[in-house]
Amino acid sequence: MALYENNIKLKGFIGKDAENFATKQQKTFTVLSLSTKSGYKDKQTQQWVNHTEWHRIVAFGKPADFAKNLKKGDYVEIEGELRSTEYDAEVGEGKKKTTVKRRGWEVRASIVKKLAKPVSGQNPDAEPITEDDAA
Template sequence: MNGIRNSVTLIGFLGQDAKVFETSTGKTVTNVSLATNDSYRNKSGDRITTTEWHRCVAWGKLAEIMGELCKKGREVAVRGKLTYNSYEDKNGVQRITPEVVVQEFVLLDRKKMEEAA
């Protein structure tokens, strides 16, 4: 059961190209924004679609690979763990933001999947 503790799996579309940079200690890190959609019908029967944005971060060799392959609009699946970062904004207010630390990712190519069907 330890393998499923703090485990997050998301499938969605990238909102921008991956941002790759190096920390002051020389570690490579990549940030991506991932949009996931959910839809349901309201009481009136109308289909409502909501979009949630997720900040994802990868480190090391995985960060380098994601930096090369993750481009805006591509569909990806990521698996990782959920963490929370705490910081103080410009007004001195303490903020907490969630992020997914990516451990694995897969590029999903909708065209190839449709051709195979």
């Protein structure tokens, strides 16, 4: 049994066509925008409240070769590890401008699978993300 593990598995819909880039060493990688949905029933109003989460997915090597052809609306499963990066960002204007540390999160994909789209109407969470859902 591993003492530490950093594994993540996500299923969702691609938010925009895959973007392909090359490093200075001419190695290619692919960046995806993946949406996942969750929801809960509000106890006061008895209404379902949906929440859409957007994930930045970065794939290198063979997963990148497969992911480069994915289009907006494709239903996929991603496996990989969660990575964070720290960067400086300026906030404020004029004399009140200051630099703060920010943290960004992404999933480094090791497996990218395109799945068959769920049958519409079978599961309300299986509907593709619309522009109104976008954060």
